[in-house]
Amino acid sequence: MKSVDLASLLCSRLCHDLMSPVGALNNGIELLADETDPEMREKCLELLAESARASANKLKFFRLAFGAAGGFGEEVDTHEAQAAVEGLFGPERRIELGWAVSDDKLPKGAVKVLLNLALLAGDALVRGGRLDVGAERNGGDVELAVRAEGPRILLDPVLRETLADGAVDMVEPRAAAAWLAHNLITDAGGSIQLSDASSGALTIGARLPRS
Template sequence: MTISPVDFASLLCSRLCHDLLSPVGALNNGLELLNDETDPEMRARCIELLNDSARVSANKLKFFRLAFGAAGGFGERVDVREARQAIEGLLGDNKRLQLHWMVEEAELPKAAVKVLLNLAMIAGDTLVRGGTVTIGVEEGTEATEIVLRAEGPRIVLDPELRTILTEGAADTAAVTPRASAAFLVHTLVAEAGGSVVVSEDAGDALMFGAALPHR
C-alpha cells in the first residue's frame, strides 16, 4: 500500500518537530535564565548551554535537510562528504555514540544517500546505552549495497520499525511519525526494485542492509 504525499509530508514534519522540540526548548529556557541571571559564572554557564543547544539544533536541521529534503542539489548523485558530515553531526551530539565510516566512494546516487542517512538515524536510535555505528557502502555495476552495524551493550529496535523496513506498511494509516524514516527507506528501496534486511537480535549487535539495483 502507498501513502499520500500530503500524509507522508505530515509524518516527516511531525518527526522533525519532535526531534527539534528539545534543543529549541532548551534555547528558549536558556534565554529566559540569562535574562534573569546576574551572577557572572551562572551567565557564562547559560551561554555555554545556549551554544550547545544551538549546535544540536543546527546539526539536526542539516541532517533532516539532506535525509528528507532536496539538499545535495537536483542532480542524480550526491557528494558522500555531505552525508558523512550530516551523520557525524547527528550522532556526535550523543557523547555515547561513535561512528566508524567505511565508505570509499566519492559520490552516490541520491536515493542511496537518503537510505544511508535514514538507516544511520535508525541504527543510532537503537543504541539506547550508547555504542558504535559502522557504515559501509559498495557501489557495483548492478546495485548499490549499504550495510550498517549497530553495536552496544543494549539494543532496542521497535518491532514496528523492523516490519516497515523489511515489509512496508500493510496499513498506512497506522504509520507513526517515529516510523517515517523506516517508511521512507522501504519506499525508496522498493521503488528501485531492491530490498531491506534486518538481522535477528543478537544481543549486542544488529545489522541493517539495503540493496538498490541500478536502472
C-alpha cells in the same frame, strides 16, 4: 499511503527531534535575561551554544535524509552525508562512528536510504555503542549497510516490521524513517536485509540497482 501523509509524518518527526534543543534555547535565553552573575551567564551562553549546535546538526541531517537535498544534483557528496551523521550522533550520544564509504559521491536516493538506515540503527543504541556505516558500488548497483553494536540494542518491532514489509495501516511518526527507507528501496527495485531480532547486533543492508 499518500505523499501528503508521508510529508506529515516527516514533519512530525522533525518537530519531535527539534523540540528539545529549541526548548533549551528558549530556556537559556530566559535565564540569560534575568541572570546577573558572570559565572552563571557564562553557563547560560554555553547552554545556548550547545542547543544551537544540536539544532543545526539535526536540521542538516534531516535536510539530507528527508528533504530534496537541493543544490546537490543527482548525486550527493558523501562527505556531506558523513558530516551529517557525525553531527547527529556526536560525543554526547556516546556513539562511536565508523564510516566506510569509499566513493566521493553517491546517487541522491542511495544517500537518503543510507542516512535513514543510520538513523534507525543509531536510535537503537539506547545505551550507546558503535555505529558502522558503509556503502559501495558493485557493478553499477549500490550496496548499503549499517551495523549497530552496544550493551543494549532496541529496534521497536513496529519499526522492524515497517522497514522490512512496509506499512499496512497508518504509520506512526516514529516509524517515518523506516517507512521512507522501505519505499525508497522497493520503489527502486532494490532489496532489504535485516538481522534477526535475537542477534547480538543490529545489521541492516540494502541493495539499490543501477537506475
